[in-house]
Amino acid sequence: MTLESPPIVTTSGFCRLQLRAEPAQFGDVRRIVGAHLRLWGRSGLVDAAAMCVTEILANVHRHVNPPECELVLENMPEGVRAAVGDQSGELPVVIEEVDWFAESGRGMFIVANTANLWGVSPTAGGGKQVWVLLREGV
Template sequence: MTITVRAGTHYQQRLAAEPAQIRRVRRITAALLRYWGWGEAVDPALVCVTELLANVDRHVRPSECELRLAASPSLVRIVVSDGSRTLPVLREPDPYAEEGRGMLMIAAVAHTWGADLTSYGKAVWVELHPAGQEAAA
């Protein structure tokens, strides 16, 4: 695990997306967002971080990934990059299934989200805006 905190409002960590690490990253994310003045974004950010990392744990082998957080006055951006080239899909889950709702949850709390193929896999990103501010079209 490698952690980088740059001056200002950027954070980067390489990790294995395993349950114990996800719990730890949730605490770090909450603390950083509060420190950066984004306390209102903690709950939706934790939903996004948890679901993005859980997807890596569930679908990517090895479960190595990189989490990046960045905050500006207008948004918080969360990016999880991994070695898989399979992009996430927003789909209607089977009502009886115990999984398959992660991207729906992210879409419900984020102002916008997306995924980009990279030279080493993919990067799934989420943007959160201040309460009451609509996302740019």
């Protein structure tokens, strides 16, 4: 995995990774997400968090050149927040009527229907951060 810095791992509930959104490395990212959530006692959110992060990273890979981004995981009282920031101002699009047989176009639909909350926040320099909040037992 191409990381600009090693992951920051703490039991306090915060992790930041600088990475390239390359599909060959998405499995490694899912394992990192899963390890942090298990460490924080949030095992019930691992599958949803790994899937949402992967879908957002796939958008970075497809739409941002170069596909450099930052993944931030936060263990919060209300749930786990996962956010992917990049330098593109292009906003993600949720297609309301998904073509399940198409090669692409389902990712943000899946994210929007998996996360309890999701959104996009602008970042310095014209970029954005796409985030999800996942809650257990909701």
